[in-house]
Amino acid sequence: MTAPSPRRRAFSALPLAAACALLAACGNALETDQPAVPATPTDPGFEMTIAPPSSSVTDVPDPDRISPEAATALCDTIRADLDSWRDQGSIIARVSFNGAVHNWAVRNGGLNDAVVRDRSVVDTATTAQCPDVRDQALEVLDVPDLAAALAGF
Secondary structure, three states, X not given: XXXXXXXXXXHHHHHHHHHHHHHHHHOOOOOOOOOOOOOOOOOOOOOOOOOXXXXXXXXXXXXXXXXXXXXHHHHHHHHHHHHHHHHHOHHHHHXXXXXXXXXXXXXXXXXXXXHHHOOHHHHHHHHHHOHHHHHHHHHHHOOOOHHHHOOOX
């Protein structure tokens, strides 16, 4: 067996030297004369006050109710997609419709729960806000009602 060349020995020692230098540089980082600072304040004069919730309940969307604004947003979403659904054909359009309803439900206060419990809320909302758009969607999706086109809810 031949002895390793000086160059090979130098490269073998390089990682060891780097590790030693790193340990030496970090060795004193934890050793300090300063006391540790607690994660929570310990000053007896520290006081924290949390304001009670406002009396207005209308600030929080009701996930069980589709507001007229949310219904209008659903109509706008469906209206915007009708032409592309016509080009896709009814089967692929139903998949796109599902995605559109999921997206709309998330963007409007988490209405997914309301749709899961009763898929007909989509029909109720569109009948009230945009019956013409609903009729076009029924024709394009080739379904008797929009609830029938929903899968995964």
